[in-house]
Amino acid sequence: xxxxxxxxxxxxxxxxxxxxxxxxxxxxxxxxxxxxxxxxxxxxxxxxxxxxxxxxxxxxxxxxxxxxxxxxxxxxxxxxxxxxxxxxxxxxxxxxxxxxxxxxxxxxxxxxxxxxxxxxxxxxxxxxxxxxxxxxxxxxxxxxxxxxxxxxxxxxxxxxxxxxxxxxxxxxxxxxxxxxxxxxxxxxxxxxxxxxxxxxxxxxxxxxxxxxxxxxxxxxxxxxxxxxxxxxxxxxxxxxxxxxxxxxxxxxxxxxxxxxxxxxxxxxxxxxxxxxxxxxxxxxxxxxxxxxxxxxxxxxxxxxxxxxxxxxxxxxxxxxxxxxxxxxxxxxxxxxxxxxxxxxxxxxxxxxxxxxxxxxxxxxxxxxxxxxxxxxxxxxxxxxxxxxxxxxxxxxxxxxxxxxxxxxxxxxxxxxxxxxxxxxxxxxxxxxxxxxxxxxxxxxxxxxxxxxxxxxxxxxxxxxxxxxxxxxxxxxxxxxxxxxxxxxxxxxxxxxxxxxxxxxxxxxxxxxxxxxxxxxxxxxxxxxxxxxxxxxxxxxxxxxxxxxxxxxxxxxxxxxxxxxxxxxxxxxxxxxxxxxxxxxxxxxxxxxxxxxxxxxxxxxxxxxxxxxxxxxxxxxxxxxxxxxxxxxxxxxxxxxxxxxxxxxxxxxxxxxxxxxxxxxxxxxxxxxxxxxxxxxxxxxxxxxxxxxxxxxxxxxxx
Ligand code: MOS
Numbered sequence: 001x002x003x004x005x006x007x008x009x010x011x012x013x014x015x016x017x018x019x020x021x022x023x024x025x026x027x028x029x030x031x032x033x034x035x036x037x038x039x040x041x042x043x044x045x046x047x048x049x050x051x052x053x054x055x056x057x058x059x060x061x062x063x064x065x066x067x068x069x070x071x072x073x074x075x076x077x078x079x080x081x082x083x084x085x086x087x088x089x090x091x092x093x094x095x096x097x098x099x100x101x102x103x104x105x106x107x108x109x110x111x112x113x114x115x116x117x118x119x120x121x122x123x124x125x126x127x128x129x130x131x132x133x134x135x136x137x138x139x140x141x142x143x144x145x146x147x148x149x150x151x152x153x154x155x156x157x158x159x160x161x162x163x164x165x166x167x168x169x170x171x172x173x174x175x176x177x178x179x180x181x182x183x184x185x186x187x188x189x190x191x192x193x194x195x196x197x198x199x200x201x202x203x204x205x206x207x208x209x210x211x212x213x214x215x216x217x218x219x220x221x222x223x224x225x226x227x228x229x230x231x232x233x234x235x236x237x238x239x240x241x242x243x244x245x246x247x248x249x250x251x252x253x254x255x256x257x258x259x260x261x262x263x264x265x266x267x268x269x270x271x272x273x274x275x276x277x278x279x280x281x282x283x284x285x286x287x288x289x290x291x292x293x294x295x296x297x298x299x300x301x302x303x304x305x306x307x308x309x310x311x312x313x314x315x316x317x318x319x320x321x322x323x324x325x326x327x328x329x330x331x332x333x334x335x336x337x338x339x340x341x342x343x344x345x346x347x348x349x350x351x352x353x354x355x356x357x358x359x360x361x362x363x364x365x366x367x368x369x370x371x372x373x374x375x376x377x378x379x380x381x382x383x384x385x386x387x388x389x390x391x392x393x394x395x396x397x398x399x400x401x402x403x404x405x406x407x408x409x410x411x412x413x414x415x416x417x418x419x420x421x422x423x424x425x426x427x428x429x430x431x432x433x434x435x436x437x438x439x440x441x442x443x444x445x446x447x448x449x450x451x452x453x454x455x456x457x458x459x460x461x462x463x464x465x466x467x468x469x470x471x472x473x474x475x476x477x478x479x480x481x482x483x484x485x486x487x488x489x490x491x492x493x494x495x496x497x498x499x500x501x502x503x504x505x506x507x508x509x510x511x512x513x514x515x516x517x518x519x520x521x522x523x524x525x526x527x528x529x530x531x532x533x534x535x536x537x538x539x540x541x542x543x544x545x546x547x548x549x550x551x552x553x554x555x556x557x558x559x560x561x562x563x564x565x566x567x568x569x570x571x572x573x574x575x576x577x578x579x580x581x582x583x584x585x586x587x588x589x590x591x592x593x594x595x596x597x598x599x600x601x602x603x604x605x606x607x608x609x610x611x612x613x614x615x616x617x618x619x620x621x622x623x624x625x626x627x628x629x630x631x632x633x634x635x636x637x638x639x640x641x642x643x644x645x646x647x648x649x650x651x652x653x654x655x656x657x658x659x660x661x662x663x664x665x666x667x668x669x670x671x672x673x674x675x676x677x678x679x680x681x682x683x684x685x686x687x688x689x690x691x692x693x694x695x696x697x698x699x700x701x702x
Contacts, residue, residue, distance in 0.1 A: 012484055012487055013484070014479075014480040014481075014483040014484050014489075014490050015480050015481060015484045015593070015595050015596075015662065016593070016594065016595070016597070017480070017596075017597075018596065018597045018598040019476055019479070019480055019490060019596050019598060019599075020476070020598065021473055021475070021476050021599065022475055022476045022479050022490075022495065023240070023469070023475055023476075026240075027240070032239075032240045033239075033240065034194055034197065034212060034240050034241075034242055035194075035197040035198060035199060035210050035211050035212040035238065035241075036194075036195070036197030036199075036212070036269065036271045038199065038210050040199060040201065040267040040269075041267075042266045042267060043199070043266075043267045043268070043269055044073055044118050044119065044120060044260070044264060044266055044267065044268045044269070045118065045119055045120070045121060045122040045124075045125045045268070045269055045270075046116045046117065046118045046125060046253075046256060046257055046260050046268050046269065046270040047116070047117050047118075047119075047122070047125035047126045047128070047129035047270070048113050048115070048116055048129070048252065048253060048256060048270060048272070048276060048280070049113070049114055049115040049116070049117060049129050049132050049134065050110075050111045050112060050113055050114060050276060050279060050280070051107045051109075051110060051111060051112040051113075051114050051134075051136070052110070052134075052136070052628075053107055053110065053136045053138045053141075053627075054107075054109055054110040054141035054143065054345050054346075054626065054627025054628065055107060055108065055109070055138070055139045055140065055141035055345045055627070056107050056136050056137050056138040056139040057105045057106060057107065057136065057137045057139075058077075058078060058105040058106075058107060058114055058134060058135070058136060059105075059135040059136060059137050060134070060135045061075065061077040061078075061079065061114065061115055061132070061133075061134050061135075062132065062133040062134070062135070063075035063077065063115075063132070065131070065133075066117060066128045066131055066132045069119075069124070069127065069128045069131065070119075070124055070127075071119040071120035071121055071124030071125075071128075072117065072118070072119045072124060072125075072128045073118045073119055073120065073264055074116075074117075074118045074260060074263060074264060075115055075116070075117050075118075075128075075132065076102055076115060076116040076118070076256065076259055076260060076263065077102050077114060077115040077116075078102045078103060078104055078105050078114070081101065081102035081103070081259050082227075082259050082262055082263065083103065084100050084103065084226040084227060084255070085225060085226060085227075085228055086100045086103070086226070088225040090218070090221050090222050090225060090250075091215075091217070091218045091221050091222075091507070092218065092249065094316075095222060095225075095226070095250065096250075096313075096315070096316040096318075096348045096350075097315045097316060098112070098113070098251075098252055098280070098313070098315065098316065098347065098348055099222075099226075099250050099251055099252050099254075099255050100226060100255060101113045101116070101252045101255050101256050101259070102114075102115070102116070102256070102259070107136065108313060108314045108315045108345060109279070109313055109314075109345055109346050109347045109627070110279060110346075110347075110626060110627040110628035110629075111276070111278065111279020111280060111347060111628060112279070112347070113252045113256065113280065114134055115129075115132060115134065116256040116259070116260055116270065117129040117132060118260045118264065118268060122269075122271075141345035141627045142344055142345055143344050143345055143346050143622055143624065143627045144344070144624070145286050145288075145311050145342065145344060146288065147182055147184070147288030147289075147290065147309055148288075148309075149309060149342040151342050151343065152309050152340040152341065152342045153340060153341065153342075154338055154339065154340050154341075155312075155317055155319040155339060155340065155341045156319070157318070157319035157321050157339070157356075158321070158510075159321045159324045159339070159356070161319070161321075161338060161339045161340070162336075162337070162338045162339075163324075163327050163335070163336075163337050163338075163393045164335070164336045164337075164393075165334065165335040165336075165392070165393050166303075166332070166333050166334030166335060166336075167334055168292075168303055168305055168334040168336045170334070171294055171302040171303035171332070171333050171334035172292060172294040172302070172303045172305075172334075174294070174302060175294025175295055175296070175302045175303055176295065176296055176297045177294070177295045177296075177297065177299075177371065177374050177375050178292070178293070178294050178295075179291070179292065179293045179294075179367055179370050179371050179374060180290075180291075180292045181290070181291055181366075181367055181370060181690075181692055182288065182289070182290050182692060183287075183288075183289045183290075183291065183362060183363035183366060183367070183692045183693070184286065184287065184288050184289070184692070184693045184694070185284075185286060185287045185289075185359040185362060185363075185614070185694045186286050186618070186619040186620065186621075186694060186695065187283055187284065187285065187286045187349075187619070187620040187622070188283060188284040188352065188614065188618045188619070188620065189277070189278060189281075189283045189284070189352075189618075189620055189637060190243075190244075190245040190246060190247040190277075190281060190282070190283070190284075190352050190353070191274075191277070191634065191637070191639065192242060192243025192244055192245055192247060192248070192470075193242045193243050194212055194241065194242025194243055195212075195271055195272050195273065195274060195277060196212055196247070196248060196251055196253055196271070196272040196277060196280070196281055197211070197212050197253070197269065197270070197271040197272070198210070198211045198212070198253055198254040198257045198269070198270055199211075199257065199267055199268070199269040200254070200257040200258040200260070200261040200267065200268055200269075201261050201266070201267035201268070202261060202262065202265065203235075205233065206233050206234065206235055207223060207227070207229060207233060207234045207235070207258065207261075208234075208235045208236075208237070209223065209234075209235070209236045209237070209254060209257070209258065210236075210237045210238070211236055211237070211238045211254060212238060212241050212242065212244075212248055213236070213238045213241065213244070213248045213249065213250075213254075213468065214241070214244040214246075214248045214249060214468050214470055214507045214508040214509050214513075215249070215466070215468050215505070215506065215507025215508060215509065216236040216237065216238055216466045216468065216498060216499060216500035216505075217466050217500055217504045217505050217506075217507070218249060218250070218507050219236045219238075219249070219250055219254065219500075220234045220235070220236045220500040222249075222250040223236070223250075223254075223255075223258060226255060227258065227262075234500070235499070235500055235501055236499075236500045237498055237499050237500070238468055238498040238499075239497065239498040239499070240469070240498070241468055241469065241470040241471065241498070241508075242470075242471065243470060243471050244468070244470035244471075244508060245352055245353045245470075246282070246350055246351030246352045246353060246355060246509065247277075247281040247282050247283075247350060247351075247352065248281075248470065249282075249350070249351075249507075251272075251280055251281060251282070252280050253270040253271070253272050253280065254270070256270050257269065257270040274632075274633050274634065275632045275633055278620070278629050278632035278633075278637075279347050279628075279629075279632070280347070281350075282347075282348065282349060282350025282351070282352070283347070283349050283350065283352065283620065284320060284349060284352035284355070284358070284359070285310035285311045285312070285318075285320045285349040286310070286311065287308055287309065287310050287320060287322050287359045287360075287363075288308070288309045289306065289307065289308045289309070289322055289323070289359070289360070289363035290305070290306075290307045291305065291306050291363050291364060291367040292304075292305040293305075293367055293368075293371050294332075294334075295371060295375060297375065298375070298377075298385065299371070299372070299375045299377045299381070299382045299385050299386070300385055300386065301330055301331065301332035301333075301386050302332060302333045302334065303332055303333065303334045303335075304326055304330060304332035304334070304335050304336070304337075305334075305336045305337070306322075306323040306326045306336075306337045306338075306360070306363065306364060307323060307336075307337070307338045307340065308320070308321070308322035308323040308338070308339050308340065308359075308360060308363070309340050309341070309342065310322065310339070310340075310341050310342075310349070311341065311342050311343070311344050311346060311349065312341050312342075312343055312344075312348060312349060313343065313344070313345075313346055313347055313348040313349075314343050314344070314345060315348065316348040317341065317343075318341075318348050318349050318350060319339050319341050320339075320349065320355055320356055320359060321339045321355065321356035321360070322339065322356050322357075322359045322360030322363065323337040323338055323339050323356075323360060324337060324339065324356050324357075324360065325356060325357045325360040325361050325364060325441055325673070326360070326364050326392075327391070327392060327393045327394070328391070328392070328441050328560060328562055329364065329392075329439060329441055330368075330383075330386040330387075330388065330392060331386055331387070331388035331389075331392040332386070332392065335392055335393050337393075339356075345627055346622070346627070351509065353607065353610060353668075353669055353672050354442060354607075354669040354670070354672050354673050357440075357441065357442055357669065357670075357672075357673045358611075358614065358669075358672050358673060358676070361438065361439075361440060361441075361673045361674045361676075361677055362614070362615075362676045362677045362680065362694060364677075365438035365439060365674050365677035365678070365681070366438075366677045366680050366681060366690075366692065368382060368383060368438075368439075369436065369437075369438070369677070369681040369684065370690060373421075373423075373684075378421060379436075379437055379681070380407050380411055380416065380437060380566075383403075383407065383439055384404060384407065387401075387403065387404060390560070391560040394560060396558055396559055396560045397559050397560065398559065398560045398561075398562070399444065399559045399560065399561045399562075399657055399658060399659060400590070400655055400656075400657065400658065401560075401562070401564060401590075402564060402590030402653055402654075402655045403439060403441075403564040403565075403566070403590065405590060405653040405655075406564055406565050406566035406588040406589060406590050406653055407437075407439075407566045407588075409566075409588045409651070409653055410437075410566040410567075410568055410586055410587075410588035411437075411566075411568075413586060413588070413649075413651075414435070414437075414568040414586050416435070416437070416568070419435055421685075423684055423685050423686070423687065423688035424686070424687055424688035426686070428572070430574055430575055430576050431572040431573065431574055431575070431581075432572070432573045432575055432686040432687050433570070433571070433572050433573075433583075433686055434570070434571055434573070434682045434683065434684065434685030434686025434687070435568065435569065435570045435571075435682050435685055436568070436569050436571070436677075436678045436679065436680065436681025436682030436683070436684070436685055437566065437567060437568050437569075437678055437681065438566075438567045438674035438675070438677035438678040438681060439564070439565070439566060439567070439674055440563075440564065440565035440566070440567055440587070440589070440670050440671075440673035440674035440675075441562050441563065441564050441565070441670070441673060442511055442562060442563050442666075442669045442670040442673055443510065443511065443561065443562055443563075444511070444515070444561040444562050444563050444591075444592060444657065444665035444666050445510060445511075445512045445515075445561060445666070446506075446512060446515050446516045446519060446549075446553050446556070446660065447506040447510075447512055447516045447553065448504070448506070448516070448548065448549050448550035448553050448554075449465065449466075449467075449504065449505040449506045449516045449517050449519065449520040449548075449549055450465070450466075450502075450503035450504055450505060450520055450546060450547060450548045450549075451463060451464070451465045451502075451503075451505075451517065451520035451521045451523070451524045451546070451547050452464040452465070452502055452503060452524065452544060452545070452546045453482070453486075453521070453524040453525055453528045453544065453545055453546075453547075454542040454543065454544040455528055455531075455532060455538055455542055455543045455544075456538070456542045457538045457539065457540050457541075457542055459492065460492045460493070460494065461482065461486055461488065461492060461493045461494070461528075462493075462494050462495075462496065462542075463478060463479075463482045463493060463494070463495040463496065463521055463524075464496045464499070464502040464503075465478065465495070465496075465497055465502055465503075465505055465517050465520060465521065466497070466498070466499060466500050466501075466502045466503060466504065466505035467497040467498070467505055467506075467508070467513060467514075467517045468497065468498055468507065468508040468513065469497060469498070469508070470508045472508065472513070472514070472599065472603055472668055473596055473598075473599025473600070473602065473603070474497075474508065474513055474514045474517065475495050475497050476596055476599055477514045477518070477595040477596050477599065478495045478497070478514070478517055478518060478521055479493050479494075479495045480595055480596055481518040481521050481522065481595060481662055482495065482521050482525060485521060485522050485525030485526065485529075486525050486528065486529060487529070503546065505517060505520065508668070509668075510666075510668075510669075511563070511665075511666035511667060511668040511669045511670065512666055513666075513668065514595065514664060514666065514667075514668075515592070515660060515662075515664040515665065515666045516549070516553075518595070518661070518662050518664055519549045519552070519553070519660065519661055519662070520547050520548070520549045521547075522661040522662060523547035523548075523549055523552070523661075524545050524546060524547035527545045527547065528543065528545045531543055531545065556659055557659070559659075561657075561659075561665075562665075563589065563590060563591035563592060563655075563665045563666065563667065563670045564589070564590045564591075564670075565587055565588060565589035565590065565591065565670050565671075565673065565674065566587070566588050566589075566674075567585070567586075567587050567608070567611070567673075567674040567675050567677070567678035568585065568586040568587070568678060569582055569584070569585045569612075569675075569678040569679045569681075569682045570582070570583045570584045570585075570682060571583060571679060571682040571683055571686055572686070573683060573686045573687050573701060574698075577698055577702075578697075578698030578699065578700070578701035578702035579698050579701075580615075580616055580679075580683055580696055580698075580701060581644075581646075582612050582615075582616070582644070582645075582646050582679060582682075583646050584646050584647045584648075584649075585608055585612070585646065585647070585648045585649070585675070585678070585679075586648075586649045586650075586651075587604055587605075587608050587648075587649070587650045587651075587671060587675070588650075588651050588652065588653060589604060589650065589651075589652045589653070589667070589670060589671075590652065590653050590655035591652060591655060591665050591666070591667045591670055592655055592656060592657045592660065592663055592664045592665025592666065592667070593655075593656040593657070593660075593662060593663030593664055593665075594652055594667070595662065595664060600652075600667055601650050601651075603667050603668060603671060604650035604652075604667065604670075604671040605648045605649075605650050605671065606671060607669065607670065607671020607672035607673075607675065608648050608650060608671050608672070608675045609640055609645050609648060610640075610671070610672045610675070611671070611672045611673075611674070611675020611676045611678070611679065612640045612644065612645065612648075612675065612676075612679060613638075613639050613640035613644075614672070614675070614676040614694060614695070615675070615676035615679035615680055615694060615695060615696055616640065616644070616679065616695050616696055616697075617638040617639055617640055617644070617695055618637070618638065618639060618694075618695060619637075619638070619694075619695050619697075620632075620637055621636075650671065676694060679696075680694070680696060683696055683701070687701070689701075
């Protein structure tokens with residue numbers, strides 16, 4: 001059968017048209033299976049046992065009594081577990097030793113994995129895990145995090161620790177208006193709805209792991225290195241993922257599952273409990289941030305300093321680069337930013353939605369609001385007066401920078417022009433009312449990926465790419481991109497994702513997933529169309545082409561590549577209870593071409609709601625005595641729920657990326673950036689009181 005695609009150009013235009021999720025029906029009917037529920041014959045269940053001390057040594061693991069319990073198959077711990085190799089650099093750097101479980105008797109934090117109990121059923125594994133006695137030699141621990149910590153040191157992450165331009169002290173001295181303020185954000189947790197889960201098995205000499213992760217290629221690479229396997233001997237599948245937000249990379253439970261599957265030679269599943277996720281899934285470090293701004297009376301910045309402190313564990317370095325967002329946002333004659341870290345007896349933090357920008361924009365954008373007040377200038381006008389022509393520190397050109405358009409459109413829709421800038425004036429019964437704004441920015445990168453496209457004999461097309469749809473709508477976006485590239489209707493395209501056998505691909509992270517995968521899909525589609533245009537007969541197995549974007553992305557010119565946005569919030573503050581309620585929120589973004597307005601709006605709004613949550617609710621509390629959490633669950637850890645979320649609107653201005661084949665920039669993270677600052681600035685406008693410490697709890701308001 002011969003199929004030509006070139007006669008269907010009339011259907012072009014799927015990109016930019018709202019499309020419901022291609023896997024939506026499977027998800028709402030339960031047909032979509034997640035990593036923790038895919039059935040396997042002979043499946044055994046592992047339950048992790050985690051430390052009850054924050055620092056010390058394991059003296060003994062009393063495995064014998066537990067091995068006699070019903071259904072118990074094995075107890076893995078540092079005394080008997082397979083050895084792994086941790087001396088490597090993976091896709092995102094050196095591995096966090098927390099994931100290389102059971103390799104030694106040291107305990108560096110509360111909730112550290114000390115054993116895996118494997119049994120025939122999940123219930124038996126849990127009962128035995130709870131009965132397992134572990135003896136420790138406890139040592140004193142230190143979990144005290146505070147600004148100005150004497151052991152803080154600068155740490156590069158995905159961005160350099162320090163960036164400096166000009167003479168800061170001289171410019172501060174010469175400034176007519178100076179702001180010097182300290183802002184803090186607490187430890188925050190991702191809490192994706194689907195807990196972390198992995199099933200590992202050996203299948204004809206290959207290791208197969210069915211997993212909930214943000215990138216099959218990434219996890220394969222880690223397994224191959226850890227277990228000294230050829231990458232082709234490892235397969236990771238993760239078709240459906242119920243949220244990730246940075247927490248779903250390589251973690252302890254996957255490695256424990258592989259070890260147990262190796263020892264027992266049968267499939268083993270390990271699922272983290274919600275409580276275990278608080279110590280084993282990573283989290284956002286608390287931050288302490290000092291911002292110093294110096295300006296002329298007209299608000300033009302002479303000096304900008306942003307110094308951020310976050311924490312990491314004693315076993316692995318991770319930095320929350322909160323001070324880096326200033327390098328993109330505002331120009332100043334002297335511009336100093338530094339990200340520093342202190343090592344404490346806590347689990348290693350990790351990437352969490354907009355790592356760096358989320359807490360960093362709270363401090364910077366709240367500081368800008370304070371400066372606007374001091375200068376007597378409208379906060380939007382102040383920002384526009386400090387708009388840079390090029391990267392304030394790098395000197396590089398921006399790919400596009402449409403922040404001004406976001407503020408203009410946002411101000412018009414929000415009704416900003418009518419705003420009385422004076423705080424504490426608007427009252428409605430027991431409520432004080434206020435509005436606030438903040439800017440947003442997030443990096444717009446792309447990373448090499450491969451895609452495999454097949455023109456099937458029945459006239460349909462199959463795309464295979466090791467993409468991860470962690471709830472973002474990426475799979476649907478890729479369907480639209482492929483349909484346009486092939487010039488066919490979306491219903492003739494099926495996109496298969498979440499399988500490392502499809503070839504290397506970028507992770508769902510850094511807001512780079514859909515952009516990077518789309519690029520690879522475009523490249524393959526172009527070649528496939530050329531092949532089909534020659535009038536080739538399609539054989540029964542179809543015609544398959546493969547793309548690799550390594551070269552094209554490597555050839556990209558050096559530019560400041562970012563998305564931008566303007567956030568607006570209106571709040572009401574109850575003067576009798578201190579409760580803050582967000583009444584409405586608007587975000588206008590310049591974030592590249594929007595592939596699917598339906599799921600894109602969902603991404604923006606989801607990020608903005610998280611910003612409300614960050615501003616008002618989220619805070620993980622550690623108990624100093626034990627070093628562990630107080631209330632490591634969704635009862636103790638408050639997140640914004642329906643009753644906290646008002647009308648949240650998100651929209652965008654035209655901002656196609658000129659260097660991307662589809663014009664995409666990436667939208668996964670920018671929604672949360674600036675959102676908490678907009679709420680905090682609105683609380684000041686309502687009450688006249690600045691809140692520099694999140695969350696803005698009722699007890700802090702009163
Ligand atoms: Mo995102 S924090 O890169 O998953």
